Amino acid sequence: MPRFVRRSLLLVDMSAMSIPGQILSAGCDVLILNLETAPRQWRSALNKSEMSSIIATATKSAAEVFIRVQRDTVDMDLEAAVWPGLTGIFLPEVEHAEQIQEVSRHLADLEHRRDIRGGALQIDAEIGTAAGVWNSLDIAQSSPRLAALSVGETSLYRDLQLDIEAHLDKDPLRFVKGQIMVNARAAGIQAQGMSYPLSITLEEADEPRLRQAVRRARDMGFKGAICPHISWVKICNEGFRPSDEEIAYYRKVRELFADGVRRGLASVPFEGKMIDVPVDRRAQAFLEWGELCTRRDAEKTN
Amino acid sequence: MNSMVNRCVLFVPINNPRFVEKAWTRGADAIILDLEDSVPMSEKQKARGLVRETIAKVAKGGASVFVRINKEFAEADLRAAIWPGISRVILPKAESADEVRFVANLLTELEKERGIPVGTIEIYPLLESALGVVNSYSIATSSPRIKVMADAGGGYDTALDLEIEMFADFDQYAYMRELPCLAQMTAGVEAVGAPYIPGTSGRVNQADEGLALAKSLHDMGIHQAIVLHPALVEPLVTGLTPKPKEVKWAEKVMDIYEALEQKGENIAEVDGKIVDIYEYRRARELLQWAEACAAKDRYKMRAVTEAQSEVA
Numbered sequence: 001m002p003r004f005v006r007r008s009l010l011l012v013d014m015s016a017m018s019i020p021g022q023i024l025s026a027g028c029d030v031l032i033l034n035l036e037t038a039p040r041q042w043r044s045a046l047n048k049s050e051m052s053s054i055i056a057t058a059t060k061s062a063a064e065v066f067i068r069v070q071r072d073t074v075d076m077d078l079e080a081a082v083w084p085g086l087t088g089i090f091l092p093e094v095e096h097a098e099q100i101q102e103v104s105r106h107l108a109d110l111e112h113r114r115d116i117r118g119g120a121l122q123i124d125a126e127i128g129t130a131a132g133v134w135n136s137l138d139i140a141q142s143s144p145r146l147a148a149l150s151v152g153e154t155s156l157y158r159d160l161q162l163d164i165e166a167h168l169d170k171d172p173l174r175f176v177k178g179q180i181m182v183n184a185r186a187a188g189i190q191a192q193g194m195s196y197p198l199s200i201t202l203e204e205a206d207e208p209r210l211r212q213a214v215r216r217a218r219d220m221g222f223k224g225a226i227c228p229h230i231s232w233v234k235i236c237n238e239g240f241r242p243s244d245e246e247i248a249y250y251r252k253v254r255e256l257f258a259d260g261v262r263r264g265l266a267s268v269p270f271e272g273k274m275i276d277v278p279v280d281r282r283a284q285a286f287l288e289w290g291e292l293c294t295r296r297d298a299e300k301t302n
Numbered sequence: 303m304n305s306m307v308n309r310c311v312l313f314v315p316i317n318n319p320r321f322v323e324k325a326w327t328r329g330a331d332a333i334i335l336d337l338e339d340s341v342p343m344s345e346k347q348k349a350r351g352l353v354r355e356t357i358a359k360v361a362k363g364g365a366s367v368f369v370r371i372n373k374e375f376a377e378a379d380l381r382a383a384i385w386p387g388i389s390r391v392i393l394p395k396a397e398s399a400d401e402v403r404f405v406a407n408l409l410t411e412l413e414k415e416r417g418i419p420v421g422t423i424e425i426y427p428l429l430e431s432a433l434g435v436v437n438s439y440s441i442a443t444s445s446p447r448i449k450v451m452a453d454a455g456g457g458y459d460t461a462l463d464l465e466i467e468m469f470a471d472f473d474q475y476a477y478m479r480e481l482p483c484l485a486q487m488t489a490g491v492e493a494v495g496a497p498y499i500p501g502t503s504g505r506v507n508q509a510d511e512g513l514a515l516a517k518s519l520h521d522m523g524i525h526q527a528i529v530l531h532p533a534l535v536e537p538l539v540t541g542l543t544p545k546p547k548e549v550k551w552a553e554k555v556m557d558i559y560e561a562l563e564q565k566g567e568n569i570a571e572v573d574g575k576i577v578d579i580y581e582y583r584r585a586r587e588l589l590q591w592a593e594a595c596a597a598k599d600r601y602k603m604r605a606v607t608e609a610q611s612e613v614a
Contacts, residue, residue: 273504
């Protein structure tokens with residue numbers, strides 16, 4: 001079971017003190033306030049009351065709030081942006097475990113100085129370079145603060161010098177994504193990523209294509225995706241959780257298996273497929289995940 | 303050589319007398335007596351008690367006999383299951399070299415105690431989780447008892463570990479299959495995998511899907527598969543045995559290459575294909591494999607004939 005319901009992580013460019021209302025009402029699980037695209041001077045001038053007010057506005061939408069910092073100015077960005085209310089930090093282009101440990105030490109210091117519970121701030125590490133992929137297991141195991149590895153498709157494309165041509169069926173990052181996902185899972189954290197090529201082309205994809213891409217990401221083991229556009233949120237929220245039909249199917253699986261166990265069987269057939277311990281446990285996990293997602297969605301409407 | 307040929311390995315739930323009685327008639331090269339997921343928790347103890355008497359029963363048709371243990375009850379299962387006639391222990395959900403070494407040490411102790419030459423029994427780890435994939439190389443090199451191991455492509459437990467649906471319309475498991483495969487080959491261990499086959503239904507008894515599986519395995523140079531349903535035995539045994547046409551071509555390649563060497567040459571084009579040292583080695587391997595399959599088939603046939611005459 002993923003620890004966090006983070007199906008849709010909506011990226012919001014920060015360069016003003018306000019967040020547009022349509023973003024606040026988008027219903028995303030996570031808002032990532034992107035400091036990376038904001039001018040350096042604006043970032044360095046942010047003060048406590050300004051930043052606290054932005055965080056307060058963002059959290060009112062019931063989203064968890066992350067700050068995406070710039071790689072070259074991490075310390076400055078952390079000093080400017082880390083205040084109570086924040087869930088964590090989104091760190092781009094992570095290449096080594098040491099980077100995480102360094103940020104973690106800085107966060108511990110900020111928690112101490114700014115009245116935030118020790119160890120509360122999380123880190124999402126975005127893997128966007130070959131070195132990051134190579135070291136992704138080390139990175140995934142680097143700190144208890146680490147909540148997820150995210151696939152940075154756009155930066156991976158630049159770093160690996162791939163041509164940006166969109167073919168849904170030929171994902172050149174297939175192996176890389178598998179590696180990031182497996183390493184995250186092996187370390188007990190979750191992976192976030194979107195299927196090629198929609199996060200590369202940033203087009204306003206039509207809904208069926210987007211749904212298919214989300215389904216593929218989910219079928220590879222990703223539990224959510226970074227949304228560059230507001231129109232992705234609903235589709236990610238729905239696509240990364242089991243549908244009503246799937247929930248009905250998993251309930252049936254559990255019923256049949258429980259009945260089989262009562263009759264002394266360890267596996268029972270269902271529509272030609274075999275239901276045994278791992279299938280039943282998977283159905284249970286999906287049902288629990290569906291339940292968590294439903295609860296998370298209810299928090300947003302309250 | 304006989305024990306090397308395991309084209310089709312069939313699971314048999316040891317606690318089900320009906321399946322056990324019929325197992326030897328199924329034509330599988332090897333039978334796995336399953337103590338793990340085929341046996342409900344309430345029957346584990348009873349199932350352990352059945353292993354010793356079941357070995358000879360399922361081996362009657364000439365099949366090798368393996369046992370799949372529960373990782374969490376490894377010691378109790380091994381103490382109950384290691385008897386002459388068992389040639390391999392299937393270690394499911396393998397995640398670390400230490401787990402393998404634990405099993406290996408216990409096997410040594412039991413082999414000594416029960417009159418089995420030390421080192422005889424193989425360990426066959428199944429990688430079924432992300433952690434298993436990550437540790438595939440250290441697992442593959444953890445014991446000389448490992449001759450073959452399976453990657454994590456497509457099993458039910460892998461899907462559970464990753465919390466994903468199975469049988470999607472694309473290759474979900476590319477990394478989980480390819481990384482362990484490289485690790486195994488680097489370690490000199492035979493790699494067994496489950497290739498992605500478009501359109502797989504997930505139904506376990508489809509003979510036509512068995513044929514498609516055999517073809518994919520054959521094309522990837524994999525010589526064996528583990529199956530859940532007897533309907534898949536025949537397609538796999540047939541599909542993984544070299545065809546007469548392949549054997550004929552291999553013999554031709556051998557002749558041509560040997561003649562080339564006599565002339566001090568090392569490459570020729572025959573029927574539009576290159577014959578060189580690599581093709582020669584491939585041909586030699588194919589002929590060895592074909593010979594081993596034929597020997598296994600003769601052995602099985604003799605065993606079946608004997609068993610039938612006993613019944614009559």
